[in-house]
Amino acid sequence: MEPSSLSGLPAGVGEALEAEGVAELYPPQEAAVDAGVVDGESLVAAVPTASGKTLIAELAMLSSIERGGKALYIVPLRALASEKKAEFERWEEFGVTVGVSTGNYDSDGEWLASRDIIVATSEKVDSLIRNGAPWIDDLTCVVSDEVHLVDDSHRGPTLEVTLAKLRKVNPGLQTVALSATVGNADVIANWLDAELVESDWRPIELRTGVHFGNAINFDDGSQREVPVERGEDQTARLVADALDTEEDGQGGSSLVFVNSRRNAESSARKLGEVTAPRLTGDERDRLRELAEEIRGVSDTDTSEDLADAVEQGSAFHHAGLASEHRSLIEDAFRDRLIKCVSATPTLAAGVNTPARRVIVRDWRRYDGEFGGMKPLDVLEVHQMCGRAGRPGLDPYGEAVLLANDADTREELFDRYVWAEAEPVRSKLAAEPALRTHVLATVASGFAATREGLLSFLDNTLYATQTDDEGRLAAVTDTVLDYLEVNGFVDRDREGGSESLAATGIGHTVSRLYxxxxxxxxxxxxxxxxxxxxxxxxxxxxxxxxxxxxxxxxxxxxxxxxxxxxxxxxxxxxxxxxxxxxxxxxxxxxxxxxxxxxxxxxxxxxxxxxxxxxxxxxxxxxxxxxxxxxxxxxxxxxxxxxxxxxxxxxxxxxxxxxxxxxxxxxxxxxxxxxxxxxxxxxxxxxxxxxxxxxxxxxxxxxxxxxxxxxxxxxxxxxxxxGVREELLDLAGVRNVGRKRARRLYEAGIESRADLREADKAVVLGALRGRERTAERILENAGREDPSLDGVDPDRSASAAATAGADADGDGDGQASLGDFG
DNA sequence: CCGTGTGGGATTTAGACAGCATGTC
DNA sequence: CTAAATCCCACACGG
CATH class of the missing domain: 1.10.3380.30 (Sec63 N-terminal domain-like fold)
Structure with missing residues (x-):
């Protein structure tokens, strides 16, 4: 099926797709079209990562917009929201507008209302519903990316309840859910009254295997010799092997998954010894620049260690990194500048960072509740493996699990290679989840009685999955007691029914999220x-x-x-x-x-x-x-x-x-x-x-x-990030905690002082940075911020940082430290 | 005396969503 | 109940 043969899309979209190189829809995409995605039909697409799920969503959204509607694309991570926005913006030339709404990056409500496609995190959508965003009623199509996350005990219930609310507000809503391949996609489809498209098809061949001894054994029966000498590091050998195997004139990059931050860091350090000798002179120069940029992000040891590794062409990636660190690494890895990334699960489910070879080094992770090392979920390992194979760059992708002995090799094959991912199970019937969602459901008018509440909850995945009818009601009652006792909900029991209403504070709490x-x-x-x-x-x-x-x-x-x-x-x-x-x-x-x-x-x-x-x-x-x-x-x-x-x-x-x-x-x-x-x-x-x-x-x-x-x-x-006396100064744009302290030490103690002070002193305090100083004076509202011909007063910078590193002991005074 | 190597016991352990505006003459 | 890489410290060794 050719994109241009599709009807119902905005004019030119089909041709544009073909110009992008989509000559023919992929089989799962075609199945989605057959199931009616461009005709407003609801759909669950359970297909592997990187097999064209996004295009299915785009077909649904674009056709819906063409019919005069409005679409919402729900993502699980903020970083994915901006990634998707950038992707969808290519439709702007066809008159389709895109907006984003997440906790960090929020556009104003009215502006959002005018967008055709809105990308938002599930929590943000929930919050927008609670706060009565008017455009929610106008939605005709909602896409839920990575719906299998309804299984997550913390964030899953939010997605589940949010989808239920959207569908309740708007009964005709087209619901498109994109899922990894899971054990029970049919249950999700059933819940959403949607057609199911399920497939293992991938555009790039993915071979999954286990390395033990001298070779990788792949699931297709093939074998690849990768001998490991005694005392040699298994991971290092596999990374080297991928780099030394040229396809398209380039060696392949690797993504190594490990089970702790510390392991990620030490792995990156070790693998630097593999990547460094294989860099070209040009790459070395660019990596040195990148390393400097990384050091500039933060002056912590973490930042320094990352920069050191990056200079060798290797990097680590985990949640302890600043987000600027993370995107620098992700971008450089995509650009093939960084040859190898050692990561915790941050990269398994986050933004798109494919590699030729994925190495799952650790398949167990410490879990305190479990009481030791717990094997990763099949789904999680599959998600990691799915990162193998870069579309358009690699002819194939390889995912390799590591085994130390023959028994483990067999176990890994049984447990992960041949295994189907776990079924998704709703986690809604737990107190912490219901506490929040019961209050929000009552506060935003989805239910006014206990019965209404239970009947609303009947629209959730939990209700379609459970065999224990009474459980949800029991937890709901416990939660209602809690909400009543704390003054968030008023209950009125009359006759057989019980009415519910959020109190003033209850409303506030719900809106504050x-x-x-x-x-x-x-x-x-x-x-x-x-x-x-x-x-x-x-x-x-x-x-x-x-x-x-x-x-x-x-x-x-x-x-x-x-x-x-x-x-x-x-x-x-x-x-x-x-x-x-x-x-x-x-x-x-x-x-x-x-x-x-x-x-x-x-x-x-x-x-x-x-x-x-x-x-x-x-x-x-x-x-x-x-x-x-x-x-x-x-x-x-x-x-x-x-x-x-x-x-x-x-x-x-x-x-x-x-x-x-x-x-x-x-x-x-x-x-x-x-x-x-x-x-x-x-x-x-x-x-x-x-x-x-x-x-x-x-x-x-x-x-x-x-x-x-x-x-x-x-x-x-x-x-x-400042003490009391700097609050005024730090409020000036371009003045952070460091600059504010330097200015203060130089005698400039307030915004007003900035407007009056001797320019030479300001410039001196800012270490002679003329442009910075001018911007700051301008932002402070100084009439004539120009610093032409001003010489910095050196004495103003001498006092810098005095007292800035003091230990806080809460009395507003610098103390001598915490060793006393 | 001191740097370096070794060994064993102790220590530590993934991730990441939300709201919202303030001060001035 | 389950692990394993790393850190830390004591101690031995050799110059």
Whole structure:
């Protein structure tokens, strides 16, 4: 079937596809057309990665738009949103407009409403529905990329509920779901009332095999000799082999999957010895430039190590990298400049980064709950393998699993090569998931009664999959109790039915996209400040918290009945013993940034930092030293199982405090054992939660107005990464934490000072960077920012960084360090 | 005395979505 | 209940 023979697409699209080189649709694409994708039929396409799924989605969206409609493309990752947007923008010449909406990159609502295609993450779509984005009603086509992620216990329920809502709002909606090949695609199709197209077909041949001893044995029966000498590294040998095998005049790049960040880094270092000797002089030069760029992103050890590896033509990739690092690596790998990337699963499901050869070095990963090394899911390994073979560059792709002995080789064949991916199972019937979605469903008007709620939930994948009819209702009731007790939902039981309505705060929480448990924790903490001596009694009015840590169970996968007991906060207090609570009961604690950072860090919306050995001791000490700063009760060190989590949150809070005290990034990375990406991530999350806290504090009665100001300041200090006295300066564009501190040390303490100050001093403080200084003066609103003929005042830069590296101990003074 | 090598026990362990506007004369 | 690479430190060795 030729693209130009398709009817229903905007004029010229078929021809344009042919011009792109799509002379003939791929078999799965043709099957999708036969199933009616261009005629508005719903469809589930369960086909391998890189087999033309995106074109199926494009055919659906473009034909829908041609009929006067509007399409939404849902992605699982922010990075994919921009990738897809760029891809879809090639249709703009046919009059099709594209917009994106994600947490970081948001276009204004009205502008979005005018776009034909909107690309967004599932959470963002959920949020847009909660906030009543008007264009949701206009959608005629929704595409869900990587739907098999409904299986994810944390984010799957959001996708599931969001699709159910979209379909409810718009009954005629064409739903196109793109899935990896999974065991039960038919169940998904059944749920979405869609046709099913299932295929193993790939445009580029993929051979999957296992290497052991001197050869790779492939699934097609073929064998490739790759002898490994004694003492030689298996992975290195395979990477070298791919590089030395020229196809199209070029050696093949490799992607190595490993099971930890540290392994990724050490693997990249070792493989540099393989790639470096195979680089051309030109490549070496370009890699050196790239390495410099990487060093410029961040001055942490991680960044330095990455740059060192990259100079050798090898790189690592994991979530500890800053996002700029990640895209630099991804781009250079796609450009074949970097020959080999050692990665954690970040690259398996992320943006498109194919390689000739994929090496799955580690097929087991540590899992605390499992109690040891757990074999990866078949689906995950298949996704990794699917990265093998670059369309248009490689004639074939090779995926190789590594075995140390013959038994393992057989096991790997059985477990992964011959195996079908696991069936997808909904994780909706777990408390944390339902807590959020029940509130949102009620708040945004999808249900006004308990029965209505249950009947709405009947449209989810969970409902079509479960054999236990009562379970969803049981968890829903538990969650409703929780929401009612915390004042988010009003229930009215009359006769046989029960009406539900979100309270004012309930609406706010839903719109802020907070986990209701986070909101409860935050409100509880803020109220402690409001009424001082009455704090305990006040908390008892509204704040109930699960006592058994039910939420700390990420494995709640819908199999075990949820088990939660609710305890009044003041009972907790009594149980916990008096020693840690005396201070909070007798007088209102002064609100400090640390207190607020801890408050948001212990919320289920913040991912916990790992407590290393020695951390327990260290943070227990901090806990006592700074006892008065915590908002709410401190769990007892000896009697409360939550103490461990509390300490982990304290570690996060200290990281945030350091950031807000201008501690250098590399120092923080070292002190907390994290990468630059982790720091940015923590700061971002905390900023988001503090903003939400600010809104909550304003909306709720009984919270002191002064608290709102404190929350805002703590948040702004995180946003800019500066101490209080630099807030004004750091608000000027092009002035970050470093420049603000230098200006301040030079005597320029505010935006107003910038407008008045001696230009020579400004220039000196900015180390003689004329262009930068001019831009900054302009942004500060100076009338005549020109620095022509101004000589930098050298003495102004001498004081730079004094006090900038001080350890934060929360009293606003530089201290002598943390070794005392 | 000190740098270097060795061995065994201790330590550590993947990923990543959301909102939203502030200060001034 | 399950692993394995790496780190850390003590200790031995040789110059």
């Amino acid at each position: 907070l986990d209701p448990m986070s909101a409860a924790e935050i409100l509880d903490g803020l109220r402690t400040v409001a009424d001082g001596a009455d704090a305990g009694a006040d908390a008892a009015d509204g704040a109930f918290v699960p006592a058994d840590g039910a939420d700390a169970d990420p494995g709640a996968d819908g199999d075990e009945p949820g088990f939660t007991t609710y305890t009044r906060a003041d009972d907790e207090e009594r149980d916990a013993g008096a020693e840690s609570n005396e201070a909070t009961q007798s007088e209102p604690p002064a609100v400090t940034p640390l207190g607020l950072y801890h408050l948001v860090s212990r919320t289920p919306d913040t991912y916990e930092l790992y407590l290393k050995s020695g951390d327990r001791e260290e943070y227990t000490e901090v806990c006592y030293e700074r006892e008065t700063e915590f908002l709410g009760d401190v769990p007892s060190e000896y009697e409360d199982v939550r103490f461990e989590d509390w300490l982990a949150a304290l570690k996060t809070a200290r990281l945030l405090e350091d950031w807000a005290n201008e501690v250098d990034e590399d120092r923080i990375a070292e002190r907390y054992g994290v990468g630059p990406g982790d720091i940015r991530g923590k700061v971002d999350t905390a900023e988001w939660l503090l903003r939400a806290a600010e809104t909550l504090a304003r909306d709720v009665e009984g919270i002191d107005g002064d608290v709102v100001v404190q929350v805002r300041e703590a948040r702004k200090r995180l946003e800019y």
